[in-house]
Structure formats: structure tokens, C-alpha cells
Amino acid sequence: MTIFIMLNNLLHDFAVSILFTCLAVLTIIYRMSRRSAQSSSADFQNRTEFAREIFAALNKIILGAWVVIIVGGVIRTMAYEEYEWMVAAGRGQVAALIVKHVLLGGLVVAGTILQLRLRKVLRRVTSP
Numbered sequence: 001m002t003i004f005i006m007l008n009n010l011l012h013d014f015a016v017s018i019l020f021t022c023l024a025v026l027t028i029i030y031r032m033s034r035r036s037a038q039s040s041s042a043d044f045q046n047r048t049e050f051a052r053e054i055f056a057a058l059n060k061i062i063l064g065a066w067v068v069i070i071v072g073g074v075i076r077t078m079a080y081e082e083y084e085w086m087v088a089a090g091r092g093q094v095a096a097l098i099v100k101h102v103l104l105g106g107l108v109v110a111g112t113i114l115q116l117r118l119r120k121v122l123r124r125v126t127s128p
Helices: 002-038 044-083 092-126
Strands: none
Touching: 002 044, 002 092, 044 092
16 A cells, blocks of 8 residues: 555656646747737748647647546555655644745646637637
8 A cells, every 4th residue: 555655646746747847838938929820920820720630639739637636635644644744843733834835835726827819719710
């Protein structure tokens, strides 16, 4: 069981990093699409199609990351006290976990907002 919990925790942390990375890439694509929409370059359509394909692929990865984060997070929460609790840190680690989750939650919310904005931008570009 200990090995399973360790692997779950590793996979959970990895999924969080994948989610963060995908949202960072989508942020870059969003900013580039805003610049492209304002320009009148000849390869605008090619860039838009490329952005659309990357967006679709990253959305699938993001969905998978969310599944792993939620399922792994439930398992991690249930096993936390037995496998991760550090007596020396005492109750201070609970406050640290709260701060960590608030910070990461804020980054994920901001990234998700940009993801939704990019979806809207890409849909608008394809609409007649």
C-alpha cells in the first residue's frame, strides 16, 4: 500500500505540473492570437489553424490532468495523515497546505479564464 500511495502522490504532483504547463502554453498562444488578430499578415490563417490544433490537443491533456488531480487528490487526502504527516511540523503544515492550495488554485483559475478566452478568440476567427 505504501508504494501505491507514493506512486499516487508522484502522479498527482506530475499532473499538477502538466496542468500548469498546459495553461502556461495556452496563455502564450492566447497572447500571440491577440497580436495576430490585429495584424494583417499573409500567414494569419496558417497561424490560426496551428493555434486551433494546439488548443484542441492541450484541452485533452488538461482534461486528463484534472481527472488525475481529482482522483489522486482524494486518495492523497485520505492517506495524508498516515503517510505524509510530519510530527515535527505539527499543525503548521495545515496552514502551509492551505496557502499552497490557495496560490495554486488562483493560478489555475487565471489559466482557465485565459483558456476560455482563447476558445472564444479561436471560434470568432473561424466564424464568418
